[in-house]
Amino acid sequence: xxxxxxxxxxxxxxxxxxxxxxxxxxxxxxxxxxxxxxxxxxxxxxxxxxxxxxxxxxxxxxxxxxxxxxxxxxxxxxxxxxxxxxxxxxxxxxxxxxxxxxxxxxxxxxxxxxxxxxxxxxxxxxxxxxxxxxxxxxxxxxxxxxxxxxxxxxxxxxxxxxxxxxxxxxxxxxxxxxxxxxxxxxxxxxxxxxxxxxxxxxxxxxxxxxxxxxxxxxxxxxxxxxxxxx
Amino acid sequence: xxxxxxxxxxxxxxxxxxxxxxxxxxxxxxxxxxxxxxxxxxxxxxxxxxxxxxxxxxxxxxxxxxxxxxxxxxxxxxxxxxxxxxxxxxxxxxxxxxxxxxxxxxxxxxxxxxxxxxxxxxxxxxxxxxxxxxx
Numbered sequence: 014x015x016x017x018x019x020x021x022x023x024x025x026x027x028x029x030x031x032x033x034x035x036x037x038x039x040x041x042x043x044x045x046x047x048x049x050x051x052x053x054x055x056x057x058x059x060x061x062x063x064x065x066x067x068x069x070x071x072x073x074x075x076x077x078x079x080x081x082x083x084x085x086x087x088x089x090x091x092x093x094x095x096x097x098x099x100x101x102x103x104x105x106x107x108x109x110x111x112x113x114x115x116x117x118x119x120x121x122x123x124x125x126x127x128x129x130x131x132x133x134x135x136x137x138x139x140x141x142x143x144x145x146x147x148x149x150x151x152x153x154x155x156x157x158x159x160x161x162x163x164x165x166x167x168x169x170x171x172x173x174x175x176x177x178x179x180x181x182x183x184x185x186x187x188x189x190x191x192x193x194x195x196x197x198x199x200x201x202x203x204x205x206x207x208x209x210x211x212x213x214x215x216x217x218x219x220x221x222x223x224x225x226x227x228x229x230x231x232x233x234x235x236x237x238x239x240x241x242x243x
Numbered sequence: 244x245x246x247x248x249x250x251x252x253x254x255x256x257x258x259x260x261x262x263x264x265x266x267x268x269x270x271x272x273x274x275x276x277x278x279x280x281x282x283x284x285x286x287x288x289x290x291x292x293x294x295x296x297x298x299x300x301x302x303x304x305x306x307x308x309x310x311x312x313x314x315x316x317x318x319x320x321x322x323x324x325x326x327x328x329x330x331x332x333x334x335x336x337x338x339x340x341x342x343x344x345x346x347x348x349x350x351x352x353x354x355x356x357x358x359x360x361x362x363x364x365x366x367x368x369x370x371x372x373x374x375x376x377x378x
Contacts, residue, residue: 038327039300039327039328040327041327042327042349042350042351043255043258043327043350045350045351046255046258046327046350046351046352047255047257047258047261048351049351049352050257050258050261050262050265050351051257051261053261053265053354054261054264054265057265057268061268079257083257126302127300127301127302128302129302129303167303
């Protein structure tokens with residue numbers, strides 16, 4: 014691959030990671046803000062407590078679960094973030110496509126909520142393990158899903174499915190809803206052929222009669238030597 | 244002396260309601276809205292707040308657009324942006340400068356800092372009202 018193309022791929026991958034990190038850090042701050050306010054409210058109620066009168070324990074019983082819930086959500090975000098970060102440790106490894114993509118969908122959910130687009134996943138339980146690049150697979154799916162999240166109107170829906178086909182996995186992004194497509198591909202979509210070539214993956218796009226789109230990526234295991242040559 | 248009217252606008256319901264309760268404890272008259280449409284509807288219905296605490300990132304209409312709408316309707320209403328955005332607020336272009344917020348506070352915010360800013364914003368609004376602006 015020519016060095017400029019490699020450089021461009023690297024730039025876009027960094028932009029992809031940056032977008033997900035920005036959303037995640039924003040969400041994390043929201044959890045901290047709520048914990049801080051709930052904790053502050055307990056403090057306020059304690060300070061306001063009239064000496065000699067019992068503490069309003071019922072009020073506290075309602076506030077404390079809210080704090081615990083937010084801590085649990087923030088901890089879950091850290092767990093997913095850790096998994097996402099470690100995907101890049103090994104460019105090639107044996108991967109569970111469902112785990113790899115569920116992690117990405119979790120990170121994309123916030124953007125979907127902002128756009129009021131529903132995102133969900135549906136993966137077969139018995140997908141074959143694939144020897145390939147997990148981080149690059151996440152990037153490939155991002156190149157499909159991100160433009161859809163940006164272009165779909167409110168009420169749109171993105172469903173990502175994973176189906177086993179022999180020793181391959183077909184990942185389909187079903188894009189439902191009204192979408193104003195620009196004349197040219199977005200920078201993410203323009204990057205996709207190059208990414209799919211490195212993954213050794215196949216691609217198809219079908220526009221259904223109702224206007225909804227099915228975008229499919231079929232990924233299989235690759236040899237180390239294949240990667241060296243792309 | 245009448246209470247300072249504060250409107251908290253944040254799609255995080257738990258955050259908005261808890262902050263509103265804490266501000267009420269501190270003597271403000273606080274209302275919480277969980278979307279910008281409700282906040283604007285409230286203002287257009289002549290329930291004019293003195294100060295709006297406005298989350299920058301919200302579904303549909305973001306905080307900056309909402310700020311513009313509020314300021315166009317009544318320029319004396321002071322708006323304090325709340326954000327979890329590490330880079331602050333994107334104040335670019337002439338329009339953005341024209342409709343700038345009173346201040347921008349990072350989440351998680353300190354309640355004492357927030358009450359201080361609300362009082363300062365109220366003083367600015369009062370000065371504008373005394374000059375006959377926004378009437």
